[in-house]
Amino acid sequence: MANAAAALAGRDIAPWTPAEVAQAFSRFEAADPEPKGELDYVDPFTLLVAVVLSAQATDVGVNKATRTLFAAAPTPQAMVALGEEGVAGHIRTLGLYRGKAKNVVALSRRLVEEFGGAVPADRAVLETLPGVGRKTANVVLNIAFGMPTIAVDTHLFRVANRTGLSAGKNPLEVELGLERAIPDRFKLHAHHWLILHGRYVCKARVPECWRCLIADLCRWPSKTPAPTPSPVA
Structure with missing residues (x-):
């Protein structure tokens, strides 16, 4: 990059x-x-987990994994109770799934112990949670809390x-x-x-x-031409 x-x-x-x-x-x-956004979620917590899981994974793949994960553990308390092995069992189709399972359980525990199970609407605080960087924090703030x-x-x-x-x-x-x-x-x-x-x-x-809607404004010099239609047999 x-x-x-x-x-x-x-x-x-x-x-x-x-x-x-x-x-x-x-x-x-x-x-x-x-x-x-194309990730499935029902509230700020499930959105946060989905975005953490989306690192180096497609939204489609994450949605398939979280379908059963969120059914089993829809809250931070339930995620902590499920544990790392339980979370890993639901997300093993995703890359780096063991590290992601560890982060999901750890951030859930932090939410329970420090924030009453709620997701804080604060970028700096979100970035202190395991597996959460600036991009993840910005996604959650934007989608869950309507911040620009x-x-x-x-x-x-x-x-x-x-x-x-x-x-x-x-x-x-x-x-x-x-x-x-x-x-x-x-x-x-x-x-x-x-x-x-x-x-x-x-x-x-x-x-x-x-x-492209903005091709005439774009500064990229190597515009891709439209494909040539195949000749009719």
Whole structure:
């Protein structure tokens, strides 16, 4: 991630103007006024666990694992009672599942012992929980508590650098650049729009520029042409 970002960040390109940024997010909003994350959850606790489990895993894979996990342990108290081996049994299809099981039980125990079983709506506090970094904290604050945070995952990191919207060598640089550039009215949904755009349109290997909503604003020089239709036999 860092090497690719350094190359992209080093391009000599014109920065986006405030009008261009507003135009881009107006288009995203018109196409999808209420974007949603793709992880299944029922409350702040299950969201927090799902995001912790999503590291180096797909949302689809996490949703399959949490279907039985949340049925067995829907609360921090129940997760602690289930224990590491019990949690591991539900999530063994996910990469690094033993470490994730350890973190899920440990963070659940912290929630019970220090916060009465509630998920704190505070980034600094969330980041002290096992398995929780800035991105995870930002996702929880945004989705569970409606805060205008920007969670930078690999998709958003790629889109921000590739388009020139916020070039940065690491996720924090990209996040802070986007916070400065994006108008307040778009910030609540901004990271959803950019993540989904990177997941389904501005893909890593072959970006589908021919159907991109912001292709005319994007600073990436190597736009991918539309595929040539196969000849009719």
